[in-house]
Amino acid sequence: MNWKFLLLPLGLLALPARAQQSKRNERLRYQLDSLDRAYRRYEQRTDAAFARAEADSLLQPVRLPNGNLVGYAGPAIGEVAPDSSDLRLVTAIIRRYGYPGKSLVGPRASQIAWQVLQRTGHTTRFLPQLRVAAAAGELPYPQYAQAVDLQLVQAGKSQRYGTQIMDCLLPNKTTGQVEVLRFLWPVADVPHVNDLRRRAGFTTTLAQEARLLGFSLAPMSLPEAVRLKQAAERGE
Template sequence: MVISCMQKYAFIMLLFVYGLAKAQETINEDLKKELDGIYKIDQILREYIDNETSDSRKLQILNETGYSKEDFANGNVYKILKIRDSINLKRIEEIIAKQGYPGKTLVGEPTNEVAWIVIQHSNKIANYFPVIQEAGASNEIPFTKVAMMQDRMLMYEGKEQLYGTQVSGQYILNVTTGKKEFWYCVWPILNAESVNDLRKEAGFSTTIEEYAQSMGVTYKKFTLEEIKKLTVKD
């Protein structure tokens, strides 16, 4: 029997639609919805404390969250944020323990990055970094996320980062005024002379200089020893 071109095309399209339908069936819509909600909770208070957030947007956030301006006064917003982060982390840990990392296959994109964000904002990065590595290796999250978490883990351990994704703030002594001031810099990088090549290989679209500028910092290469000497206790 001779199959016409139109029949072949129809058959191919049928396979494509079937494959797409099967792929969509794997998405856990309930989990996706829950994770999207967790993402909103994670981000909304951080948006409130962002210096670039307008007063009108801050008022919207208060209305959305049910808090008052007084609730957030005297640094209480940071206490509330810490509590919310803890609740989010507990839920993410439960999800991972039950079914592994909720990646692209399970919840689609960009929801696949929500668990990563919650862990990145926690003090348990070292505990879950192997899970994040595995998710990156299986293409469940972008490798850039693995790189960012590895950099933060190394910084928290007092070591040099690899990809230059982490900016750190510390108090330094202004030699001109003799006063302490808060200062930001790109945390020291291992093999800083080749960091842009490594960033490109990892999938980052900007150089270290461009990235630093986007974070409001002028890039300058520092060693761990130099940072240690500059830093004073707050």
């Protein structure tokens, strides 16, 4: 499945967050930058492993020498991503400082923290902190909106901003082949969703996103979307 996505009273949290992020913390910025560099090296090694496996599969049938790929440094396909250690660091930062926004760690490092939460599936866990950061301009509001939508989808409710698309792998009962069904998770207020997106800082309409990502805007009921999601999870 492809997920592209309570609100606490803002006044209770906004002032402490602003106070915490009034001064740049270079140590935290360095930690996040180091984390990002390590993850990029992991991606490079994984890409190289896949490239080597693909090259081997092409070379063997014609009995050519299997030389090493240029720049290949391992690992075997299936190396575990450093998600758990990355998440522990970001979690510790959030618990102490609130979400590390651009004032605290700079724009780039702030995005690294978001990327860790996103790839580990923990954006909704820190939704209150993301809301505070977005309201203070420390995090782009569309990223907070994605987390809001994701939480609604996970709860089986209609999304607000139209950021969540589902890719369901479903067996075709006629052909027996597995097919991909891509659809937009139902939106709560379709007539006004583009205005809501604009006010949240999105630069595209829902129709533009549909053309870009290849999904249909044909209306789907929430019960049907939930049924498809559950069927895909069960492999039916």
